[in-house]
Amino acid sequence: MTPAQQTALAFVDASSAEISAWTRQIFDFGETAWREYRSAAWYVERLRHEGFSVEEGSGGMPTAFCAHWTNGPGPTVGMYAEYDGIPGNCQDAAPVRRPRPGLSVHAGGHTDPHSGLGIGSLGGLLATKAAMEKHGIGGTLRFTGEPAEKVRGSKPIHAARGYYDGLAGMISFHPFYMLPLCNTARWDTHCGAAYSMIYRFVCDMPEAWGRGDGAPIPQSHSAVRAPGASEALMLMFMTSKALRDSMLPHQGGWSISEAILTAGQATADNQPAGLAEIQYMIRVPTIAMAEQVTAALDANAEAAARICGSRFERHWVCKSRPGLANHAMAGMAFEALATAGPPRWNESAKAVAREIQRNCGVEPMAEPFLPECEQLIEPRDAEAILRRDLPPSQTNSTSDDYTDMSWHAPTARFYVARPALRAPAGFSYPGWAMNALGGISETIDPMVDTAAKTVALIALRLLEDSSAREAAMQEFVERTGGGVGGSKWIAPLCDYEPPVGFRWPEYVTTPRGYDWWIPAN
Numbered sequence: 001m002t003p004a005q006q007t008a009l010a011f012v013d014a015s016s017a018e019i020s021a022w023t024r025q026i027f028d029f030g031e032t033a034w035r036e037y038r039s040a041a042w043y044v045e046r047l048r049h050e051g052f053s054v055e056e057g058s059g060g061m062p063t064a065f066c067a068h069w070t071n072g073p074g075p076t077v078g079m080y081a082e083y084d085g086i087p088g089n090c091q092d093a094a095p096v097r098r099p100r101p102g103l104s105v106h107a108g109g110h111t112d113p114h115s116g117l118g119i120g121s122l123g124g125l126l127a128t129k130a131a132m133e134k135h136g137i138g139g140t141l142r143f144t145g146e147p148a149e150k151v152r153g154s155k156p157i158h159a160a161r162g163y164y165d166g167l168a169g170m171i172s173f174h175p176f177y178m179l180p181l182c183n184t185a186r187w188d189t190h191c192g193a194a195y196s197m198i199y200r201f202v203c204d205m206p207e208a209w210g211r212g213d214g215a216p217i218p219q220s221h222s223a224v225r226a227p228g229a230s231e232a233l234m235l236m237f238m239t240s241k242a243l244r245d246s247m248l249p250h251q252g253g254w255s256i257s258e259a260i261l262t263a264g265q266a267t268a269d270n271q272p273a274g275l276a277e278i279q280y281m282i283r284v285p286t287i288a289m290a291e292q293v294t295a296a297l298d299a300n301a302e303a304a305a306r307i308c309g310s311r312f313e314r315h316w317v318c319k320s321r322p323g324l325a326n327h328a329m330a331g332m333a334f335e336a337l338a339t340a341g342p343p344r345w346n347e348s349a350k351a352v353a354r355e356i357q358r359n360c361g362v363e364p365m366a367e368p369f370l371p372e373c374e375q376l377i378e379p380r381d382a383e384a385i386l387r388r389d390l391p392p393s394q395t396n397s398t399s400d401d402y403t404d405m406s407w408h409a410p411t412a413r414f415y416v417a418r419p420a421l422r423a424p425a426g427f428s429y430p431g432w433a434m435n436a437l438g439g440i441s442e443t444i445d446p447m448v449d450t451a452a453k454t455v456a457l458i459a460l461r462l463l464e465d466s467s468a469r470e471a472a473m474q475e476f477v478e479r480t481g482g483g484v485g486g487s488k489w490i491a492p493l494c495d496y497e498p499p500v501g502f503r504w505p506e507y508v509t510t511p512r513g514y515d516w517w518i519p520a521n
Contacts, residue, residue, distance in 0.1 A: 008127040008456035027115035032108035033148035035506035039083040065145035074139030075168035081118030093439030095355040107516035113438030124455025152318035155401040160492035167409035176415035180385035185414040187383040190323025192396035201232040209309035226309025228272025235304035283399035319493035323403035328472040329412035336457035343446035373417035410472035
């Protein structure tokens with residue numbers, strides 16, 4: 001370990017109380033995709049306070065940003081924050097099920113938690129900066145704010161607009177507990193492609209359905225009208241459920257999921273709905289599969305619209321590429337993680353865990369956390385376990401939009417264990433318990449501190465070790481057939497504007513106060 005790396009580790013230890021408070025702050029914001037206004041503003045203010053220049057609204061996304069700090073000539077290293085949560089997961093940082101004060105359970109909340117992801121990366125960024133300043137290390141740090149990861153939103157857009165270009169390496173971290181990807185780095189099997197789109201059904205002239213041109217405007221409330229947009233949405237929903245069973249095998253991490261964004265738009269009168277929207281997320285190993293499923297969804301949307309006297313529009317939310325491996329970066333990441341050491345939970349954290357167990361009807365355990373959460377697993381070993389359940393021909397599995405970064409710079413993807421509870425045989429903990437563990441300082445701080453140290457150690461390795469940096473870049477060039485634009489390189493798929501104008505769930509301020517868009521009371 002170099003003197004600069006020792007400085008970085010000491011910085012994280014000395015800043016642990018501050019990092020803990022920051023983690024809790026983002027957790028308490030609990031904002032969701034494309035509407036992370038307070039979270040993004042907090043990061044921008046913090047980064048400027050730390051001496052970074054910050055572009056707000058990067059890539060045309062109001063809650064994105066791109067920050068830079070330079071210490072003279074040298075390589076540029078990339079890191080990033082995510083800070084979006086999920087609607088319907090409003091859990092307080094408490095060992096009992098309850099929403100955050102003043103909100104309903106239907107409000108947004110952190111599940112993964114991205115609150116710890118973003119602050120872990122920020123802690124690593126600031127530790128790297130402190131070490132560069134103290135030891136005179138030249139180079140530039142680039143830190144992007146990535147909204148809407150839950151819908152794979154920002155990274156395909158940032159990638160297409162050049163925000164990952166020119167990096168010596170990109171450092172990608174995520175909290176994790178699902179075995180075997182617990183305290184390890186991805187080796188060969190990176191995440192796959194993801195397409196997401198919104199189908200908007202519009203019924204422009206419901207009174208024109210079922211009659212010829214030139215007929216008078218119906219005057220009776222019982223006159224024939226088109227079924228309308230809501231009916232079209234429901235047909236789309238049901239036919240695409242059948243599509244899921246027909247097109248996707250029940251192995252390999254493939255999935256289609258949907259969410260209804262808007263519906264109705266009618267009064268209590270008998271007017272049919274004029275507008276309805278449904279969002280789909282397709283997670284598949286390859287782009288070809290994503291295109292195939294998209295074509296089938298398009299056909300379903302067209303049929304549903306025709307039946308119901310409506311028309312449809314398709315609007316892209318994301319089109320992300322499958323990930324590109326880099327063994328040199330994975331090796332650096334795991335070496336850094338091993339140096340930092342896996343997270344450890346002390347007795348105060350265990351006491352919190354036991355209280356959650358008790359409140360879930362489980363007899364509190366002397367050792368309430370899964371032992372794997374405090375153990376490292378070598379990337380090749382994790383890869384071998386992961387491959388057991390995948391067909392040999394499948395090269396990617398599940399999805400996450402960090403994959404778009406991997407086509408523009410050598411990318412390390414590593415995981416640090418978030419706290420997960422032991423369970424009696426046949427028992428599953430409710431979702432609120434995991435969400436609470438991600439917000440309570442005693443239980444989430446060990447993960448955040450380990451992540452911050454690992455991020456800093458990787459960044460400083462890239463900055464100080466030219467041979468390691470060159471090996472990662474050489475592998476990137478070979479895997480892409482010549483680097484960015486090479487013969488094996490996959491260009492950005494993003495051919496759409498940021499989808500920020502849709503009715504994404506959000507917090508609102510009304511005469512009743514600050515509340516979720518579905519009122520608490």
